[in-house]
Amino acid sequence: MRFAAEAWLWMLLLPPALWALLRWSDGRAQADLGRLLGRRAGEHVEGRPVTALAWRRFFLLTGLCWLALALARPQWGTHEIEMRQRGTDVVIALDVSNSMRAQDVVPSRMARAKAELAGFLDDYDQGRVGLVLFAGQAFVQCPLTLDRGTAQLFLRMADTDMISTQGTAIASALQVSGQLLVGGRSPGADGARQAILLVTDGEDLEGGWREAAASCREQGIVIVPVGVGEESGGLVPDPESEGFLKDDQGSVVMSRLDLASLQELADAGPGFVFRIGRGGLDRRALHDVIARLGERDLGGRQVARYEERFIWPLGLALASLWLGALVRPRRRAATAIAVAALLLGLAATPVRAAPWQQPGGAAARRGHDLYRAGDYEGALKFFETARAEAPDDPRLSLAVGEALSRLGRHEEAEREFARALSQSSDPDLRSESLYNSGTNALSAGDPRRAVEQLRRSLDLDPAQRDALHNLELAVRSLEQPPPEDQEDQQQQ
Known part of the structure; x- marks a missing residue:
């Protein structure tokens, strides 16, 4: 057995307190009468049989106890109900390549992207969310879930050292994200009201991304690109040498945001590229874009519900209070x-x-x-x-x-x-x-x-x-x- 509103159990302290107060009041009355009547006081107060007033108090205080238990909502036994969910499926495809360590945005592209996405998830209550990480290849970090706390946990774990194969394999990211969304559909449902949030700096794109994007569009999946960084670029720290990353010729690498490629992706979706730069992400506009996709049936799940049993103590409370109202001292x-x-x-x-x-x-x-x-x-x-x-x-x-x-x-x-x-x-x-x-x-x-x-x-x-x-x-x-x-x- 459990109580759904345990705070009301404190009310159980009230009847004993009232009983003690009444006993104290009776004692005061007996003492006052003893002062007035002297030795004859016992003839009028002590040894009295149980009166209607005593029964009235008993029923009323007992009724308060039962009422407190009813308000605490006792529950035991369970039954299953089907909970159906409607909303929009969103997969965040996050670039974790070395270029995301660039510091053209503070403290780094990766840290800033994770902070902005965490804020987005805090406000996102429109459906399920999943997480795909990619660099030279892509993998599912978090499957589609309604639990935003779980998604945020996996997002915090994301880092640039999680994938050894370097590059910006957007094609692989779109394919893995698309498969995740298609696999999460209800039988017979189309891809409408599903989106991929592609978070990348767009640099060093590998081939095949246009074909992967077209495949997603054919399945009704909208791609929303989010560019991270600045077009002016920034140096990429090298954790091994404690300097900056260099190319094969020994020159320091300058990583720049590739807006042109991202804009090409955006033309088939929302029409513009969202930015995570020095000014931060416009989360309200991003929520509006996703909201315009509409809602879809995300399926149902069986949820166990406790059986409410408050009716029993409530009935006893009403019966006790009713009896207390019936029992009246002679008026x-x-x-x-x-x-x-x-x-x-x-x-x-x-x-x-x-x-x-x-x-x-x-x-x-x-x-x-x-x-x-x-x-x-x-x-x-x-x-x-x-x-x-x-x-x-x-x-x-x-x-x-x-x-x-x-x-x-x-x-x-x-x-x-x-x-x-x-x-x-x-x-x-x-x-x-x-x-x-x-x-x-x-x-x-x-x-x-x-x-x-x-x-x-x-x-x-x-x-x-x-x-x-x-x-x-x-x-x-x-x-x-x-x-x-x-x-x-x-x-x-």
Whole structure:
């Protein structure tokens, strides 16, 4: 197995980091609650059973792990596909005779030609390229390949001492290059869109090159001559004598670029000779000439492709995230209490809407709608009408108490919450009644009563975050001196 995008595997560090952060946050909350409740903190925090919140965290963090694996694109198993290539076949026929050591271009004709051709190959992405070296004879240095790096490697190896037979056998170079191109054609294809890049100084041409050029043209192969050097010529260094090359009569050899012969070759091709001289090769124009030849089908090859398997971890990620979204801690309908906000600068969770299916029929449903719309007077009337139909239902007593608390009638609300508490033996409803009683007391400015009722609510349901929050507000309110005491201290 392999991963096509391994960088995403770093994302696997995120879920453990989030888990550690949540554990640290829980520890802070436990410590704060311990400071508020003292020895009773363990009754509300420690030893709690696994809650819906814990399962929610588990599914969400697990989903993130699977998502990271999916993004990393796991792959295993392979299948083969056929890759077809289109482009232009080009064979570079490079002169490596002794005259290419001439220094009329810096540092030498050979070094300058190799540098310019390397730059040409860097930009060439139009098809396959091959390399033929020639002097008194020619041979294939690199067969046709799409791998420009391989072609450049063989180009760097080219030197003037690779062929012992000296001369400028252009005929042999054209024949070997033509055979290489013809052998690389698809069955039934013609020679169109194939070219020979003849790189030479053109000096001391041997016979038969015109016939070889005509044979290439008959096969549809275009010859693009590239002259290396200057017509003014240059001396040819002799590595054996550490001087300059001499002829049989002992005279120093002056090598000159033979443009006339190269122009004759160019007339049947692009019409002009490219130059590698003091000004360098016009690579853009050379690319344009090759591009005008068009593209041909270079054949196909079987390539092994890995099978993508990201769908499996992606499916598990979606399933885990979906389960995490389904598992929700018990939610309470809540808004801010103005009294606590004024006292502490914080918003306490208000009286919660009771989780009941209205037994009072249409009146209860109407009251519930008005309550949610903020019409507490109207809601109270409908709740009382509904309770007349079911006077022993603690949920309706809770609803009446909630509406009264919203209207600021805290004493009446407290009586309704006490009535609901006495009417029910269900732990959840009793916890609701005590919670609402404590929150109502907090709103009425009686934090001591609020602490008592909220603690009793937590005894029945330790996992209540709303109750813990309001209990903290009530304890802080008790710790603050009364407003009159604050004024006396300021006057003193």
